[in-house]
Amino acid sequence: MSETRTKWQPELYNQKHSFVYHYGEALIKLLNPKQNERVLDVGCGSGQLTDKINNLSNEAIGIDKSAEMIADAKSKFPNIEFHVGDAENFAFEKKFDAIFSNATLHWVKNYRRAIQCMYDNLKPNGKIVVEFGGKGNVQTIVNQLRNSLKKRNYKEQSDLHLWYFPSIGEYSTALESAGFRVLLAEHYDRPTELADENTGIKDWISMFAESFFIGVSENHIAEIKCEVQEKIKKQCLINGKWFADYKRIRIVATKEKLNIIPSSV
Numbered sequence: 001m002s003e004t005r006t007k008w009q010p011e012l013y014n015q016k017h018s019f020v021y022h023y024g025e026a027l028i029k030l031l032n033p034k035q036n037e038r039v040l041d042v043g044c045g046s047g048q049l050t051d052k053i054n055n056l057s058n059e060a061i062g063i064d065k066s067a068e069m070i071a072d073a074k075s076k077f078p079n080i081e082f083h084v085g086d087a088e089n090f091a092f093e094k095k096f097d098a099i100f101s102n103a104t105l106h107w108v109k110n111y112r113r114a115i116q117c118m119y120d121n122l123k124p125n126g127k128i129v130v131e132f133g134g135k136g137n138v139q140t141i142v143n144q145l146r147n148s149l150k151k152r153n154y155k156e157q158s159d160l161h162l163w164y165f166p167s168i169g170e171y172s173t174a175l176e177s178a179g180f181r182v183l184l185a186e187h188y189d190r191p192t193e194l195a196d197e198n199t200g201i202k203d204w205i206s207m208f209a210e211s212f213f214i215g216v217s218e219n220h221i222a223e224i225k226c227e228v229q230e231k232i233k234k235q236c237l238i239n240g241k242w243f244a245d246y247k248r249i250r251i252v253a254t255k256e257k258l259n260i261i262p263s264s265v
Contacts, residue, residue, distance in 0.1 A: 023190070024049045024102035024131070030184075030252065031129040033057040037097040040121065042087050042114075042130075043104025047073030047080060053100060054080050063090060065107075088113040095123040099130075106133035106163045111171070115178045124257040128180070134187045134249035135167045141201060141244060144231050145212060148224045157212050168249060180253040188250070191243040200242025201229040 028049060033039050033056040041050040044062030046069055054060035054077075063085030064070050073082045087101075088110045099118050108114045118128050149158035168185045175182055194200030202225040205212075213221050229242075236243050 023192070025052065027100070027102050027129060027131050027250070028052055028056075030250075031098060031100050033060075033098065038094065040092070040096045040099045042090075042099060042101040042118070043107070044073060044082065045069050047077045047082060049100070049102055050080055050082070051077045061092075063087075088117065090117050090121065092121055095126070096121055097123055097126050099126070099128045101128070101130040101132070103132060105130055106137065106165055109161075109164045111164055111166070112174055112178075115174055115180075119178050119180065119255055122255040125254060127183075127252060127254045129252050131248055131250045133163060133165045134247050135165050136245075137163070137165045137247045138244055139247075140232050140235050141204065141228065142209070144228045145205065145209060145224070148227045148231070149212060149216070152216075152220055152224070154216055154220075157214065157216060160212055162209065162211055165247075166249070168251075171249060171251065175251070175253050179256055181256050182251065182253045184250070184252040186250050188248055190246045190248050191238075192246045194242040194244060197240060197242065199229075201232065201236060201244075202226065204244055 031039070031053070033053050035056070035058060037057045038059045039053050039057050039061070041047075041053060041060060041062040044050045044064045045066075047062050050060050050062035050073070060080060062070075062073060062080065062082045064073070064082075065084065065086050067084050070082050070084050073080070087104065087108045099122060105111065105114060122128070146158040149155075168187045172182045172185045194204055196203055205225050205228065213224075216224070236245065
């Protein structure tokens with residue numbers, strides 16, 4: 001399929017998918033922002049984590065590609081600077097002590113460009129603290145979604161590659177190639193409880209995977225969502241609660257300060 005744009009719905013995001021930023025609170029502890037440090041939150045969404053970082057550093061800025069989410073962030077946190085911005089193409093005149101990103105970079109398929117942007121916008125010895133979907137993320141949900149689409153002859157939609165879920169080795173190598181020093185890299189399972197006991201998987205698809213339904217007949221959309229939820233019940237319905245099969249990558253890396261070694265005489 002041609003390039004798609006996810007239409008973010010702040011109300012649905014905050015009501016039923018607040019786990020995204022609640023899980024990100026642990027990442028802030030790893031960031032450990034200090035007073036007067038300048039921090040950029042890449043993919044800030046509705047700004048909840050940007051606000052928490054700002055309370056610790058006093059200078060946090062948030063960017064997000066979604067104008068809808070940025071409008072929501074500005075309405076919630078008017079004292080913080082937010083911008084509509086692309087993780088693949090951003091530049092600030094004043095560099096940052098740290099760049100933070102939670103649950104965003106798997107949406108960025110041109111990952112090398114995003115890495116270069118982060119590197120270019122950091123001060124020497126600045127750091128990135130990021131977490132996003134890794135290899136195998138939501139595989140159970142997405143595989144069934146592809147099968148349900150294909151069964152109804154939506155082959156083009158079933159072949160859509162909406163996300164970038166790398167291995168640790170792949171992403172760490174790309175960071176090192178750009179000049180970063182990787183201090184921490186881990187890949188872990190994080191089964192994630194969904195809010196609604198009746199429509200958990202269907203809501204997840206509506207929030208994060210609507211692009212798969214471009215060109216799908218209206219009468220098939222609800223049918224497919226119901227089928228996906230029913231087919232994966234054995235794997236994803238645990239003690240009456242729906243869980244998404246999340247697998248996450250968490251990385252801390254620093255921008256190496258170049259040491260100029262004098263040539264021998």
